Amino acid sequence: MEFGGFERAKEECRDARGVNWIQDLIQDLxxxxxxxxxxxxxxxxxxxxPGSGIGANTAIxxxxxxxxxxxxxxxxxxxxxxxxxxxR
Numbered sequence: 001m002e003f004g005g006f007e008r009a010k011e012e013c014r015d016a017r018g019v020n021w022i023q024d025l026i027q028d029l030x031x032x033x034x035x036x037x038x039x040x041x042x043x044x045x046x047x048x049x050p051g052s053g054i055g056a057n058t059a060i061x062x063x064x065x066x067x068x069x070x071x072x073x074x075x076x077x078x079x080x081x082x083x084x085x086x087x088r
Contacts (some may be wrong), residue, residue: 074080 069076072080
C-alpha cells in the first residue's frame, strides 16, 4: 500500500516488459473501426457521386450518337472538298 497499490505495480511491470504495445494496438484498431462506422455515409456518397456522373455522361453521349448521323450520305465522301471564304 505504501508504493501505490497492487494495480499500479502490475501496470509498471507490464510497461517494463513491453507488452503494453499490443494493448495499444488493439485500442487503436477499435478506435479506427468506430470512426469508419461513423463516416460510412460520406464513403457511400463519395463512391456514388462519380458513378452517377459517369452514367449521365454516357446517357447524353448515347443520345447524341443516336441522333447525329455518323457518316455523310454521299456516294464518295473522299472526293469532298472544303471551300473556305476569305474576305480581303
